[in-house]
Amino acid sequence: MLIIDDEVALTRSLQIALRDPNYQVAVAHNAQEGLAKANALRPQAILLDLRLPDGDDLKPLQRLNAMLPDSAVLMMSAHGDIKTAVEAVKQGAKDFITKPFDINALKTQLSQYLLAQPLKQEGLIGQTPAMEKLRSELALVAKSQAKTVLLLGESGTGKTAVAAEIHRQSALANQGFVEVNCAALPENLLESELFGVEKGAFTGANKSRSGLIHAADGGTLFLDEVGELTMALQAKLLSFLESQRYRPVGSTKEKQANVRVIAATNRNLASAVEQGRFRADLYYRLNVMPLTLPSLEERAADIPLLLAHFAQQFSYDAAPIHFQLQTQQLLAGYRWPGNIRELKNLVERLSVLYGGDEISVGMLPVEFCEGGKTQQSCDLTGAESEPLEHLSSRLADEEKRVIVGALQESGGHKGNAAKLLNISRHALKRRLQKLGIEV
Structure with a gap:
């Protein structure tokens, strides 16, 4: 992991607080030094200060994304606001952290990037x-x-x-x-x-x-x-x-x-x-x-291996999901226009919604049932007559209803809501952002 921040005392404190035998922590105190170390070390995660003495706000983020697209960059700033956070995420930041921050929450956010299998x-x-x-x-x-x-x-x-x-x-x-x-x-x-x-x-x-x-x-x-x-x-x-x-x-x-x-x-x-x-x-x-390189459709027999790999990668703080045989067979018959990237995104979504569960056909987004090489059904109520866009919208609405219910039950506390949903706080934040839920 690399920390890029001009506050020397803060970087030293973070080095001590984040010390772990499973990974190394390096630091840099300006954008030029940070970019050089990022290129040399190729870290899995980067904590990047928004306002560096030789960086114009989000420009170091743009350079890091171009140079290390597989590294997770988390922005941090004492001057953070919603507008800046949204812009940072739009430009490729995985998250935005406002100083001062809770060190245990930070460790949880970082762990998924530092302990995951290298991309x-x-x-x-x-x-x-x-x-x-x-x-x-x-x-x-x-x-x-x-x-x-x-x-x-x-x-x-x-x-x-x-x-x-x-x-x-x-x-x-x-x-x-x-x-x-x-x-x-x-x-x-x-x-x-x-x-x-x-x-x-x-x-x-x-x-x-x-x-x-x-x-x-x-x-x-x-x-x-x-x-x-x-x-x-x-x-x-x-x-x-x-x-x-x-x-x-x-x-x-x-x-x-x-x-x-x-x-x-x-x-x-x-x-x-x-x-x-x-x-x-x-x-x-x-x-x-x-x-x-072969398309995923050309190597469909590898899909069970890939599903298991990504399920392990996105298990976060829950047990990995696993797939029923019928579900694996249906996914093997899907066309996969987005190839491995699309499969990876599917597993991440299912891991967020159903952490630790056995994935049945009915849990899949409806487009995976409609996009097979043969006629297949996800057995969703009304699936035979309801248009595809209505089903996708209904699925998102149901996901939104469940998340809002958990937030209401926890009094708006995101950490407690995440526990109720059996997902990580970081995963909940991503779903809130994607579904447009404001808390």
Whole structure:
């Protein structure tokens, strides 16, 4: 875990209070130091102060999300208000904590991120022929001397996990693995993040700053959503791939970096080239060692393993949910347009609503019954005649009714309401936010 806060006394106190043999706690006292440590340590959880001396409110959050999309960032501030909290969550913060805070409540919030299985292992779970083929190809690519690798496949198939595994099995495993989501930042900010920036290059550039290519020097740079790059950035990326040389924004001097670039996209790049939306020369440069990830529908036999894995991950302070055989069979017949990401979200939702329970078909959201390859039913009252959107709305209304009832019974105390619902306080807060319940 990493704590980024300019109050030295507070960070020391938190280091002591959060001391635990299961994880390490590192600290930084400004945005620049925090971002450098975040890149080097790749923490599972980050406590980020809203107002740092060298950070403009939520800008460090944007950079952390682009650099470490799998890390949980929790914002904290003595100046917190509802508007700032909502904006922080919109920009990717997992939660917003107002100082002073209760240390036991903070430990509970952090535990789910620090003690969960690392996300980078999720996409490699499976025993189907499609997954065995992917593992075999991945091992060959990892050990090759190829400087560029291209990961293809539908959205949500686990490209980040595969990229991390390629790095882990390569000769670069002891060097840095730097990840950036090319769709998460606007063009001007993404260019600065990748190549760095010279002091005075533009308004607000008060100091020179190294980019993520520099941070990945000697290791691996993972460019997710590379198909979203603008044509101008595509040209600059191609130039770097050809020469391993680049020029920071606003600089007249070139720098050099020796990195392996793994690019990923769910777009059909060949089609994008034909339509003039992606440079043909960049496509051919990236497409040296392509790997195509199977969709979840292609590896449906792995679904029970994935359900068990995510159920354990989202068990929080309750026993893991488990799935009846009929439920597993129904989910195996679902089309999974969102692939592993969609399955993960389903298990998280069911874990919040039915912590520790056996999941029957009737507990599933109705879209999973309607989206199968064969006609199936969730046995919900009125399911045969009621429109899908009405059923989804009715399910949300019922969830809202149960939560509001628990809050009323507990006198509005969220902690007690969470106990009544047999879920964690953090899980309750997420449901309140999603359902628009104000307390």
